[in-house]
Amino acid sequence: MQTLRSVFTVAHKDLRSELRSKEAINASFSFALVILLIFSFAFDPTAEDTRRIAGGLLWVVFAFAGALILNRSFAREVPNDCLDALIATPIPAYALFLGKAIASFLLLLAVELVCLPIFGIFYNVRWAVQFLPLLLTLALGTWAMTMIGTAFSALTVNIRLRELMLPVLLYPVLMPALIGAIELTTNLLNGEMLSGNNITFLKLLIGFDIIYTALSVALIETVLVG
Amino acid sequence: MREKAIYFMGTLGVLILMRNLYVILLQLGDEMQQGAIYRIFFFHLPAATTACIMFAIALVASAGFLITRKFAFDTAAAAATEVGFVFATMNMVTGSIWARNIWGIWWTWDARLTSMFILWLLYLGYLIMRPAIEEPTQRATLSAVLSIFAFCDVPIVYYSIQWWRTQHPAPVLTTPGAMDPALWPPLLLNMLAMLLIGLTLMMVRLRQERVLREIDSLRRYAHAI
Amino acid sequence: MIELRNFQYMFYGFSAAWLIIVLYVFYLVRRERRIQSELSRLKSMMEDRDKKAI
Numbered sequence: 001m002q003t004l005r006s007v008f009t010v011a012h013k014d015l016r017s018e019l020r021s022k023e024a025i026n027a028s029f030s031f032a033l034v035i036l037l038i039f040s041f042a043f044d045p046t047a048e049d050t051r052r053i054a055g056g057l058l059w060v061v062f063a064f065a066g067a068l069i070l071n072r073s074f075a076r077e078v079p080n081d082c083l084d085a086l087i088a089t090p091i092p093a094y095a096l097f098l099g100k101a102i103a104s105f106l107l108l109l110a111v112e113l114v115c116l117p118i119f120g121i122f123y124n125v126r127w128a129v130q131f132l133p134l135l136l137t138l139a140l141g142t143w144a145m146t147m148i149g150t151a152f153s154a155l156t157v158n159i160r161l162r163e164l165m166l167p168v169l170l171y172p173v174l175m176p177a178l179i180g181a182i183e184l185t186t187n188l189l190n191g192e193m194l195s196g197n198n199i200t201f202l203k204l205l206i207g208f209d210i211i212y213t214a215l216s217v218a219l220i221e222t223v224l225v226g
Numbered sequence: 227m228r229e230k231a232i233y234f235m236g237t238l239g240v241l242i243l244m245r246n247l248y249v250i251l252l253q254l255g256d257e258m259q260q261g262a263i264y265r266i267f268f269f270h271l272p273a274a275t276t277a278c279i280m281f282a283i284a285l286v287a288s289a290g291f292l293i294t295r296k297f298a299f300d301t302a303a304a305a306a307t308e309v310g311f312v313f314a315t316m317n318m319v320t321g322s323i324w325a326r327n328i329w330g331i332w333w334t335w336d337a338r339l340t341s342m343f344i345l346w347l348l349y350l351g352y353l354i355m356r357p358a359i360e361e362p363t364q365r366a367t368l369s370a371v372l373s374i375f376a377f378c379d380v381p382i383v384y385y386s387i388q389w390w391r392t393q394h395p396a397p398v399l400t401t402p403g404a405m406d407p408a409l410w411p412p413l414l415l416n417m418l419a420m421l422l423i424g425l426t427l428m429m430v431r432l433r434q435e436r437v438l439r440e441i442d443s444l445r446r447y448a449h450a451i
Numbered sequence: 452m453i454e455l456r457n458f459q460y461m462f463y464g465f466s467a468a469w470l471i472i473v474l475y476v477f478y479l480v481r482r483e484r485r486i487q488s489e490l491s492r493l494k495s496m497m498e499d500r501d502k503k504a505i
Contacts, residue, residue, distance in 0.1 A: 148375075155368050159358045168354060169372065172347040173379050176386035204386050215378060219371050222292060226367055247465075261457040266464035273468065309475075316471045320464045327460040423472065430479055437486050444493045448500075 006091035010099025011106075017076070018107060024072040025107055032065040032115050036122055050123045055186030058119060059178055063145065065115075066108050067167045070149035073104050074157040083157065093221040101150040101216075108142050130188040133198075137188060140205040141181030144212060148173055151216040154223050180204040232429045239422030246412045246419065254408065266324045268413060272420035273317040274342075280310025280424055281349065285377040288370035297439065300366035303373055304356060305431035309424050311349050318342060337387045344383050348376040362442065 018024060039057055043049060077083040086096060116138075120127040127134065152169050156162040171178075180201040187198050194202065250265050284306040291299035321339070326332050333339065352372055359365035 151375075155371060156355070158361075158364065159355065159368075160360075161358055165351075165355055165358065169351045172344050172351060173375055175344050176379070176382045179386050200389055204389065208382060208386075211378065211382070215375065219374065222367055223371055226363060261454055262461045263457045263464070265461050266468075269465065269468040312471060312475045316468050319467045319471065323460055323464040323467060327457060427475065427479065430483075434479070434482055434486055437490060441486065441490055441493060444490075444497065448493065448497060 003092060003095050006095040007099045007102065010086075010091070010096055011102040012099075014073075014076075014100055014103035015106065018072075018103070024069045024076075025111060028065040028068040028108075029111050029114065031068055032061045032111060033118070035061045035064055036115070036119060040122065045123065047124060050125060051190055052186070054119075054123070054125055054189045055182040055184070057123075058115075058185055059141065059182045061115060061119075062108070062112050062142070063171065063174070063178065065111055066142070066145045066149060067170060069104050069108050069111070070146065070153050070170070071163055071166050073100050073150050074153040075162060078157065087224055093224045094217045096224070097150060097154065097216065097220040100153075101146045104150055105142055105146040108146060109139065112138055112142065125189055126191075127189060129191045130194070133194040134185065134188045137181055137184045137202075137205070140202075140209055141177055141185075144177035144181075144205065144209050145170075145174060147209070147212050147216050151220060151223065154220065177205060177208045180208065232426055235422050235429075236426030239419045239426065242415055242419035242422070246416050249412045254412070263324060263327045266320050268416050269420075270317060270320045270324065271413065272417040273313045273320065275417050276420045276424040277310045277313035277317055279421060280306045280313065280428070281345075281377060281380075283428075284310060284373055288373040291366055291370045292374075297362070297366060300370065301432055301435040301439070302428075303370065305428045305435060307349055307352055307373065308431055309428045311346070311353060312427070313420070313424060314342065314346050314349070318346065337384070340387050341380070341384045345376075345380055348379060352376060362439070 036057075039060075043053065045053065074083065077086060087093070089096075116127050119125065149166070149170055152166055152173075156165045156169070159165060184198055184201045184205070187201075188194070192198060246268065250268050254265075284303045287299045287303035287306060290296070291303065318339075321342075322332050325334070352369060355372060356365060356369050359368060
């Protein structure tokens with residue numbers, strides 16, 4: 001109970017400071033828009049193309065936008081030695097980690113939910129056909145991204161070139177989750193039901209989430225405290 | 227003594243490889259479907275097994291460091307990862323050359339190739355991150371954690387890509403026919419030789435890392451006075 | 452014709468395999484040299500300092 005409250009407190013603190021400055025969320029959102037624009041030039045997709053690449057396109061946008069938010073997650077605490085103070089507070093390291101992860105998760109999900117209709121408008125995709133399964137996919141994929149991303153954000157916070165290191169480390173590890181999320185999103189945007197192959201991909205996503213949540217929670221104390 | 231043992235191991239590995247070259251090139255006939263090119267397999271597969279063994283050593287050493295906090299484990303993990311990376315590269319390059327001849331393309335996003343590439347990228351990240359951390363304890367801890375993350379990813383990557391690829395027809399067919407029993411001895415010997423060479427390189431790398439640590443402490447000492 | 456190309460590519464494959472090992476060994480040797488020179492430099496520096504202290 002106590003732990004749950006500290007998780008909530010950390011998440012609340014992060015969200016509030018982000019919503020005051022809106023640094024990461026603005027950067028991430030405008031970056032996502034720019035990528036959507038570049039893609040329309042890079043592929044000049046017809047309606048048929050768009051149907052095929054929709055999932056991949058969306059998740060590339062989300063993965064890039066996510067790296068911006070996740071970079072800030074721990075880097076935000078570096079000035080004024082806030083990180084040391086946070087580690088010194090009497091809450092377990094995994095509570096700190098989960099709080100930060102939940103804050104990034106909500107921010108990233110918000111960016112994704114704003115991008116989705118814009119994507120629909122720009123590329124003429126009807127995205128609301130299977131909205132609830134799509135939301136589930138977004139949530140699971142984003143959870144995978146924030147879990148590993150926050151863990152790696154903590155990992156890279158004290159090293160040189162952290163902004164460059166995070167994507168280099170994050171994307172390869174994230175590949176299985178991205179594969180699942182991309183396939184699932186493409187199929188759902190094409191109006192398929194959540195059955196058959198899609199269930200397999202859903203299971204892949206859920207399994208990945210469970211494994212990496214457990215692994216991150218188990219190892220975060222080592223990363224933060226040493 | 228130790229030095230000699232290391233170099234003996236390396237020389238033995240190279241000698242076995244040389245002798246096998248003779249067996250492979252002159253004693254074995256061409257394969258029916260593939261012709262001469264199948265012989266690349268004698269380098270391709272042993273490189274892969276050596277790389278996997280090296281990465282497994284790195285995983286065990288990383289876990290060992292996190293449990294015991296002894297720097298010897300960290301050094302072993304770093305050395306094993308670097309050597310494993312070299313052999314993984316060799317595996318991919320030889321495979322690619324084979325594919326160019328048999329499939330007509332250098333690369334395809336087939337399950338195995340893709341997972342090997344992701345594995346390669348993961349450990350490339352490890353090797354890039356390590357020198358970016360200055361403080362030795364922190365470097366050891368963070369690299370150990372990263373190594374565990376990376377290794378856990380390998381089986382998931384492999385299965386996920388297989389599921390993913392079942393969605394699409396494979397662009398090319400891999401045809402692993404039953405292997406001629408005459409091919410087994412040179413293949414196994416090559417695996418052994420490659421592993422010996424890998425271990426030798428790892429030992430040399432280990433020694434370097436040890437000297438580097440000595441330099442580090444000397445520098446610190448010089449600063450202190 | 453196909454035979455010839457087969458042999459050619461087999462040769463490329465073998466050379467690539469050996470080349471990668473040789474390149475790595477070169478890299479190791481170069482590192483070794485750098486490390487040793489650094490070590491001896493530091494050691495001589497320390498000795499100089501010791502002499503001065505006496």
